[in-house]
Amino acid sequence: MTMDQPPARSAERKGFFAWLDAMPHPPLVLEIASTHVAIARWGRMQGHLVSYATEPLPGGAVVPSATQPNVANSEAIRSALRSVLSRVPAQGQSVALLVPDPVIRVFILPFETFPRRADEALPLLRWRLKKILPFDADEAVVSWRRQQNPEGKPEIVTAVARQKIIREYESAIESHGLHAGVVQSSTLATVPLLDASAATLLARLSGRNLTTVIVRGDTMCVYRSTDMGAGSLTPPAVLDEVFPSIAFYQDTWGGKVERLRVAGFADNESGMREHLAQELGCEASPLARPGDLSESARSLVSQGLEPLVGWHLHRGA
Numbered sequence: 330m331t332m333d334q335p336p337a338r339s340a341e342r343k344g345f346f347a348w349l350d351a352m353p354h355p356p357l358v359l360e361i362a363s364t365h366v367a368i369a370r371w372g373r374m375q376g377h378l379v380s381y382a383t384e385p386l387p388g389g390a391v392v393p394s395a396t397q398p399n400v401a402n403s404e405a406i407r408s409a410l411r412s413v414l415s416r417v418p419a420q421g422q423s424v425a426l427l428v429p430d431p432v433i434r435v436f437i438l439p440f441e442t443f444p445r446r447a448d449e450a451l452p453l454l455r456w457r458l459k460k461i462l463p464f465d466a467d468e469a470v471v472s473w474r475r476q477q478n479p480e481g482k483p484e485i486v487t488a489v490a491r492q493k494i495i496r497e498y499e500s501a502i503e504s505h506g507l508h509a510g511v512v513q514s515s516t517l518a519t520v521p522l523l524d525a526s527a528a529t530l531l532a533r534l535s536g537r538n539l540t541t542v543i544v545r546g547d548t549m550c551v552y553r554s555t556d557m558g559a560g561s562l563t564p565p566a567v568l569d570e571v572f573p574s575i576a577f578y579q580d581t582w583g584g585k586v587e588r589l590r591v592a593g594f595a596d597n598e599s600g601m602r603e604h605l606a607q608e609l610g611c612e613a614s615p616l617a618r619p620g621d622l623s624e625s626a627r628s629l630v631s632q633g634l635e636p637l638v639g640w641h642l643h644r645g646a
Contacts, residue, residue: 355510357419358640360427361498362515363391363536366409368417368424369629369637376623376641382416383634384409393429393538395490396464400497410505423510425518427636428498430540433490433514435552436461443475443483454487464491476548479582486549488517516540516554519592519635521642522616527587528578531616532571532605533635534593539567541574543586551578562594564604575609589613592635 359368367383386409390402400406414420438457444450454473458466473487490512499509516533523529525544533540537558543551551574560566575586589611594601598615606613617630617638626638 354643355423355425356641357417357422358425358427358518358637359413359419359502359507360515360634360636361391361406361429361501362386362427363393363429363538366406366413367634367637368413368419369634369641370417370419371641376626378623378625378629380417381629381634381637382413383632384412391429393431393536395431395434395494398497399429399432399494400501403501406501407504410501414505420506421508423508424502425511425513425640426498426502426509427513427515427518427640428495430514430516430535430538430554431556432494432498433488433517434462435514435517435554436487436489437549437552438485438487439478440483440485443485450485454485458487458489462489468492470495486552488514513640515636516542518637519616519639520544520549521639522630522635523590524588524621528582528584529588529590530571530574530586530609530611532567532589532591532601534562534567539570541571543574543578545582550582562597564601567601568605568608571605571609586611590616592616592630593633595633 356371357368360366365383365385367381369381370379371377372379387402387405390405391399392401393399444453451471454471455466458469462469468491469489470492471487471489473485476484476486478484495512502509515535519531519533520542523531523544525546528543528545531542537556538554539557540554541551542549553574555570557570578586586609589602589606589609591598591602591605602613616635617627622638629638
């Protein structure tokens, strides 16, 4: 996937919101989630994990939101960063910074026509976003990629975040001598783990947030992210949340979802996968299957650190 990048300016800094395989692509990736801080350094060879570290965060230290302050316990975050950076030194380096899904809103916007020039495209996107964002579009950093809908008309996959929210995360790592060369949401970073040769659904839980993505080839057909609240995350409750995405895909793209992958459900993952696969009538297998990834990469996925692996898979793409 190649992203059309806006020109460098105060709200759109070059490389600020690079999309998946867009450059730059630092080998050092750091995730700040609501539950943990994690870092990985990847080698030059595909799948070679040089080192990694993870540190849990106390509940409420990070409160993911697109509009409200996210850093509720800055000392806890500083302590977690000190801990992981003592094991994976990175002073003065550029990193890929992964943030919680609610921070970055993703929209798939249909257009009759769409400009090729970034200086024409960005104002049009901002005008469209004014109607749907929960904050002023002028406060947003915006990145996008172009694809086509089933009728061959342009669709623009647009990632948007409030600049002041992103600055909270950037400031946290800058205080430890790091620079965010790229900022990305954790599930968008995970997408490269999917084999999209057939229509594939990813249901990924992070904290209380469930994100559903359906991809087919290099097309993102559906993106839906929801706060599940404090209720029980039973298979029927997750199915109720996933089903609208399935229905939309079938109505819009035709056919059915053929593959299912789940992530983030810890000890309940196998049961969740089996239940959803049976109800949806599709093939299901673990996100990291033997033979697909190196042993070290599969180990990270098994620990719930799949965004660190997904980010690496686009290196050199």
